Amino acid sequence: MSQSNQALVGSPTVSVHFDHSHRLYEPQARLTVRYSIDGIADDERVRAVELSVLWYTEGKGEEDLGVHFFERMTDRERLPPAVTVGSFVSSLPLSPLSYEGLIVKVRWCVRVRLFFTDGRDFVSEHVFELGEIPPAQTKPDGPAIVSV
Amino acid sequence: MKTFTHTPQTSSVLPETAPRAFGKIPVNPFSTRLTRPGQIASLNCGGHFLNPNDLIDRLQFLGGTAVIQGPHGSGKTTLLMHLSHELASRGDLVACVRLRSSRDALVVFRSIIRSRPGTTLCLDSWEQAGFMLRKIIWLAVTVRRCGLLVTCHRPTTMPVLMQCQTSPLLLKRIVEQLPNHEQRRSSLIHEADIQDAFLKCGGNIRESLYDLYDRFEQRVRLHPHTRT
Numbered sequence: 001m002s003q004s005n006q007a008l009v010g011s012p013t014v015s016v017h018f019d020h021s022h023r024l025y026e027p028q029a030r031l032t033v034r035y036s037i038d039g040i041a042d043d044e045r046v047r048a049v050e051l052s053v054l055w056y057t058e059g060k061g062e063e064d065l066g067v068h069f070f071e072r073m074t075d076r077e078r079l080p081p082a083v084t085v086g087s088f089v090s091s092l093p094l095s096p097l098s099y100e101g102l103i104v105k106v107r108w109c110v111r112v113r114l115f116f117t118d119g120r121d122f123v124s125e126h127v128f129e130l131g132e133i134p135p136a137q138t139k140p141d142g143p144a145i146v147s148v
Numbered sequence: 149m150k151t152f153t154h155t156p157q158t159s160s161v162l163p164e165t166a167p168r169a170f171g172k173i174p175v176n177p178f179s180t181r182l183t184r185p186g187q188i189a190s191l192n193c194g195g196h197f198l199n200p201n202d203l204i205d206r207l208q209f210l211g212g213t214a215v216i217q218g219p220h221g222s223g224k225t226t227l228l229m230h231l232s233h234e235l236a237s238r239g240d241l242v243a244c245v246r247l248r249s250s251r252d253a254l255v256v257f258r259s260i261i262r263s264r265p266g267t268t269l270c271l272d273s274w275e276q277a278g279f280m281l282r283k284i285i286w287l288a289v290t291v292r293r294c295g296l297l298v299t300c301h302r303p304t305t306m307p308v309l310m311q312c313q314t315s316p317l318l319l320k321r322i323v324e325q326l327p328n329h330e331q332r333r334s335s336l337i338h339e340a341d342i343q344d345a346f347l348k349c350g351g352n353i354r355e356s357l358y359d360l361y362d363r364f365e366q367r368v369r370l371h372p373h374t375r376t
Binding site: 056058059060061062063100102105119135136137138 | 175179358361365370
């Protein structure tokens with residue numbers, strides 16, 4: 001179970017459950033995600049929920065991003081508070097594989113984004129891994145090397 | 149002195165890394181996605197939050213046209229984005245364009261043509277537009293009765309809304325705002341690192357954050373006990 005690990009004051013809590021242990025997936029594997037949304041204040045109204053599976057690069061400088069799965073729900077009967085749990089399935093691609101580099105990293109995540117009627121939005125990201133590339137290692141005073 | 153907190157339109161939580169056989173490598177809090185303009189609050193060189201209401205009042209006093217001036221990595225873009233969000237949250241019309249070269253002129257003119265009177269056009273990197281292009285933009289904005297808020301490294305003929313400056317204290321305050329600050333201070337990034345990065349990068353906050361990014365990456369890999 002992955003949960004919003006830094007609850008912001010007055011922010012909802014989004015919990016995501018991945019069907020694979022350790023959130024580790026092989027390329028082309030089937031990803032099944034169950035999510036729940038809690039902690040929405042009585043005076044807050046959700047106008048849309050977006051579910052996505054995406055990869056992004058993280059590091060210094062320019063960033064890149066690719067959306068693999070996307071679903072936007074605006075039907076009030078499918079939104080909190082009427083419905084606070086849900087699930088979706090997506091077949092993962094062959095690449096890019098998750099990678100923990102020094103300068104750049106590739107991360108996959110499930111993103112749940114809530115849009116409120118007052119214009120605010122709340123984003124909760126839950127990282128998982130595609131593939132098993134070991135992280136880059138570094139030597140003291142030496143260049144980065146990749147552990148094998 | 150009054151203090152103001154940064155309340156971004158989008159709130160989010162720091163994603164936790166997936167568990168791995170070799171231990172989780174924590175998210176580097178100095179990575180661009182957590183430090184880029186819009187993610188961190190605008191502070192002055194004394195490390196205090198800037199009051200956007202005061203700055204917007206001053207912008208209106210200046211006739212809606214002004215420049216945010218300062219050296220590289222001094223927070224001009226961060227402040228421009230902060231003010232544009234603030235203007236938009238007040239219901240004002242705002243158009244934002246980042247100028248990378250004169251070739252972005254088309255985007256600027258498209259924004260001006262689509263703008264209604266009273267719109268504030270926010271242009272990042274004003275000096276990227278050549279002399280003639282700047283004159284034409286100025287004229288077009290005046291004809292459309294729009295405001296113009298730009299960032300620039302060098303002095304211009306426009307009134308100065310804010311002169312951005314940096315200090316080691318400013319960098320320290322920015323680092324304190326980043327996620328998991330307490331955890332990091334105890335193990336990976338120390339106050340001396342912040343001072344050192346600031347000096348090494350000549351007071352450029354953006355470069356200093358890149359430098360701290362590198363230190364974080366080196367240490368988190370060299371000291372496995374920092375992994376969770």
